[in-house]
Amino acid sequence: MRPTTHTTRRNFLRTASITSAIFGAPAAQLTGEETRRAGQNGGRARNIIFMVSDGMNHGALSLAQHYLGRNGGQDTHWTKLYRDHPVVRCLAETYSANSLVTDSAAAASAWGGGHRVDNGRLNITPDGVPKAPLQTKLKQAKILTGLVSTATITHATPAGFAVTVDSRGKEEEIAKQYASHRVDVMLGGGRKFFNDELKSAMAKDGYEIFQSNADLEAASAATARPVLGVFAEGYLPYAIDRAAEESLQKKRPLLSEMARFAVDRLSALPNDGWFLMVEGARIDHCGHANDAAGSIHEQLAFDQAVGAMVEYVSGRNDTLLIVTTDHGCGGLQLNGGAGKAGQPMAPGIYGGTNEAFDHLRQFKMSLEGMATQAGGLSGPPLREFLKMHSGLELNDDEIKAVQGLKSHDLARVFATHHGVSWTSGNHTADLVEFCALGPGSQLFPAFVRNYEVHNLLLQAYGLA
Numbered sequence: 001m002r003p004t005t006h007t008t009r010r011n012f013l014r015t016a017s018i019t020s021a022i023f024g025a026p027a028a029q030l031t032g033e034e035t036r037r038a039g040q041n042g043g044r045a046r047n048i049i050f051m052v053s054d055g056m057n058h059g060a061l062s063l064a065q066h067y068l069g070r071n072g073g074q075d076t077h078w079t080k081l082y083r084d085h086p087v088v089r090c091l092a093e094t095y096s097a098n099s100l101v102t103d104s105a106a107a108a109s110a111w112g113g114g115h116r117v118d119n120g121r122l123n124i125t126p127d128g129v130p131k132a133p134l135q136t137k138l139k140q141a142k143i144l145t146g147l148v149s150t151a152t153i154t155h156a157t158p159a160g161f162a163v164t165v166d167s168r169g170k171e172e173e174i175a176k177q178y179a180s181h182r183v184d185v186m187l188g189g190g191r192k193f194f195n196d197e198l199k200s201a202m203a204k205d206g207y208e209i210f211q212s213n214a215d216l217e218a219a220s221a222a223t224a225r226p227v228l229g230v231f232a233e234g235y236l237p238y239a240i241d242r243a244a245e246e247s248l249q250k251k252r253p254l255l256s257e258m259a260r261f262a263v264d265r266l267s268a269l270p271n272d273g274w275f276l277m278v279e280g281a282r283i284d285h286c287g288h289a290n291d292a293a294g295s296i297h298e299q300l301a302f303d304q305a306v307g308a309m310v311e312y313v314s315g316r317n318d319t320l321l322i323v324t325t326d327h328g329c330g331g332l333q334l335n336g337g338a339g340k341a342g343q344p345m346a347p348g349i350y351g352g353t354n355e356a357f358d359h360l361r362q363f364k365m366s367l368e369g370m371a372t373q374a375g376g377l378s379g380p381p382l383r384e385f386l387k388m389h390s391g392l393e394l395n396d397d398e399i400k401a402v403q404g405l406k407s408h409d410l411a412r413v414f415a416t417h418h419g420v421s422w423t424s425g426n427h428t429a430d431l432v433e434f435c436a437l438g439p440g441s442q443l444f445p446a447f448v449r450n451y452e453v454h455n456l457l458l459q460a461y462g463l464a
């Protein structure tokens with residue numbers, strides 16, 4: 001049985017010294033922790049909530065913050081976390097084994113299995129050695145695992161914590177491993193990867209199966225049964241599209257709703273602690289598509305979930321909260337502009353920046369949605385369609401440039417109006433935000449490499 005005592009503020013330093021003796025943490029690190037007020041976070045974690053805004057360039061976090069600031073004056077929950085709580089804030093390196101630029105499979109394997117792997121693989125090292133994922137190790141200590149995602153629940157990021165597979169594309173195999181490893185709570189998209197045979201075997205094994213938002217709303221989180229909730233065949237909808245369409249709101253739950261249900265369900269099951277991964281997956285998809293408004297709405301939906309989880313851990317001394325991203329995607333930034341008539345992005349002293357940025361308020365549809373719904377349109381009907389969904393009236397040259405409705409063409413033209421542009425549609429190599437709040441946070445150094453996080457999680461539980 002692992003230790004269950006929790007440290008008070010008074011004896012944090014003593015615990016830190018013991019931790020240092022056991023784990024060899026350098027004294028300088030502990031001094032640094034003290035200066036970062038981590039003394040208020042002493043002790044070990046019974047539970048861990050690990051939140052991932054997948055593919056979040058720093059620009060995405062910044063834009064969400066600016067957007068809220070200019071539309072009501074609030075801060076995001078993520079920045080409030082930094083202002084109001086004794087959070088340990090780190091810079092994190094995101095490499096995979098074979099590239100400075102990781103994909104989500106290698107990134108999740110680093111966290112979930114403790115080893116760098118090649119892009120595309122899940123917990124199999126470059127020399128072919130399979131590594132046990134976190135869920136397997138935690139299960140041996142009677143610690144439950146929950147996975148929540150707005151992508152398919154079998155997507156690379158959740159999978160990295162619970163399976164060992166040579167290719168992230170094998171989502172049916174990942175679904176089977178989830179069932180055989182008995183992951184306790186799974187909520188997200190990806191219904192198509194759980195065939196009827198698998199679902200009925202899981203039901204026989206005690207799982208509750210949810211296939212719609214109505215199932216989730218009708219269920220009691222306090223029921224002590226494992227659960228699989230798959231609320232769409234593939235991904236859950238983009239937050240910007242869901243907000244604009246009532247039927248999607250009825251059918252698909254929010255990330256914050258799934259996260260809150262997962263916390264309560266894990267707590268209801270008999271346990272010696274639990275681990276919950278919560279992924280806002282589609283920020284990454286907005287990065288690939290270069291969708292600025294989509295990115296803001298997606299990041300804000302993730303942020304709502306951050307708020308819900310901060311609320312849960314506040315006032316408790318047994319749950320470690322981590323908020324981070326696995327890598328950047330797209331390289332978006334708000335660029336300053338002069339705002340001169342007809343030259344919104346001309347250089348100068350940036351007096352037109354705010355007005356340009358405010359155009360993003362008018363966007364009511366993802367770029368993917370625009371491409372799908374405006375399929376055959378051209379000329380004036382296309383101009384009218386884009387005006388209705390973006391608030392922008394494009395000139396003849398601009399309409400010609402976006403004729404094929406490729407998202408990157410739309411993004412390039414829209415950028416000259418709202419000021420947000422991108423370096424590519426690919427992942428990037430940024431050092432990223434990583435923060436920890438609560439018991440165990442004192443273990444995290446100010447600069448952390450992705451594969452080191454795995455062992456630090458185990459240490460936080462008292463298992464390493």
Ligand SMILES: [Zn+2]
Pocket residue numbers: 055104284285288329427
């Ligand atoms: Zn991606």
